[in-house]
Amino acid sequence: MTHRNVLIAGAGIAGAGIAGAGIAGAGIAGAGIAGAGIAGPTLAYWLHRHGYLDRVSQVRMPRWPHGRVTVLGDAGYCPSPLSGMDTSLALTGAYILAGELAHHAHHAHHEQVFTRYEELLRPYAERAQDLPPGVPRVAAPRTRAGIRALHLVLRAAARPRVAEVLNRFLVPPADTFALPSYSL
Template sequence: MLIAGAGIAGPALAYWLHRHGLAATVVERAPAVREGGQTVDLRGAGRAVARKMGLERTLHAHATREEGIRFVDRADHGKAALPSGAFGGRGPVAELEILRADLSRLLYEETRPYTEYLFADEITELSQRDERVRVTFRGGAERVFDLVVAADGAHSRTRDLAFGGPGRPGRPGDAADTRPVGLTTAYFTIPGEPADGRWARWYNAPGGRVVTLRPDNRGTARASLSFLSPPHADEQHEKLVPEAQKQLLHRVFRDAGWETARVLAAMDTAPDFCLDRVSQVRMPRWSHGRVAVLGDAGYCPSPLSGMGTSLALTGAYVLAGELAHHARHERAFTRYEEILRPYAERAQDLPPGVPRVAVPRTRAGIRTLHLVLRAAARPRVAGRLNRFFVPPADTFALPSYSL
């Protein structure tokens, strides 16, 4: 089997396939395991999968140990705070937070002894014939595989080759529906400072702008700049070259206040800068012939959901289990989708008003947000706000597969 993408979903699938006695090859466009990326949450079913993999203790050793999130004003005065234990440890800051790069690297190290990894390459053509899939790689090589799984993210090129997409022919109605939520976000790493502490900080500026700083376990800080934008505009922003994207962010955030000047200055030389329109991916079907989608490539819930990593790990576990327990791939793909789709759809069901409720345009809206957040820290009120702060991570019972 060929898996496109060596992020989280791809190596996790390779792990479970190996446990079931199946071999995998993983192809990745990047020259090595990607080092960039922000903090990700491990929740509910996703954490249960990590436990089944025997990785939970290792993941705890690499956790960022973020103590919670503070919402601050222009002068860095705290207006509200949600500790990591809020909402039973299932709130905005999960009990187990880890850098995406650390999780990806741990999965790679776990699987590389028995998995073929092809870095600095990608799939450029797919042809399904004679009950096999003929694959052409960017480097010019051609190989044949029994199955192909697209696990290369929300902007999956492999998925678009098989199902249709921008500039790609496909079966009518099968192409992915990428739905922007109206928010553009840039992510990057900046030097840490002693005053940063162990709490994440969230700053709202008028005009629908947010600046966040999150501590990590490497002495640096993970920064993000987000702003409300109409769908047609955020698509244009995404297509700009990185230098033009940075210039755009300087214009949007130049008068934002707080620590924004520090963040903008560090952004200019950040090695892992990435700007993306926050989107969800929805597909009418998750497989076409001998090609299937996994994780963000098929059902990205958006970073706003807090569920992307848990869905990736859970999806890998279920897909591998079904492939191992059905002689025909068609039945395995069907069962995989039947089992996981309800869970993915719950994860994609964002709370009403998101993201605008968390990114107010006016000072009055920001004051109201802070009032609500302060109320959310009170036990008597917290239960009424679960819909807004607790992702549906625990609403899925993992199937049991014999190994």
């Protein structure tokens, strides 16, 4: 299983501390920032009082079932929150797994059902996991120019025609998967 991680930091609710990373994360981040020069202590204080740290992960597993257990949704094929496909994949996976379990309830072993579920869904999940080049790094720019470029793209993406063009290139299409029909 492989993970692709990006650390995201941002503004939270005042006094909320650090969500995702917990207080230990605040101490680790604060210790790293505190040694960053004159602005370090201010950043560490702000992060501790008003910020959050979280990790954006993408799960890629070589095989989903193991014995009498299989994974579903983000546990097995999390595409990344940046792809916009999390819910589509989870619901599609649940539909296929339930359909295969019901369809083969009387004449197949769970291994056959799990294998069929993976055969049907894996190509769709892998397409959704293939993020465009530079993503997720583009969503967390490190320079002023990168921040300006991100803001420009986000403002442009708010326009319906621009969003339509961007979606063709940046978002894996959810409608490229034909759901199997299960007559139960």
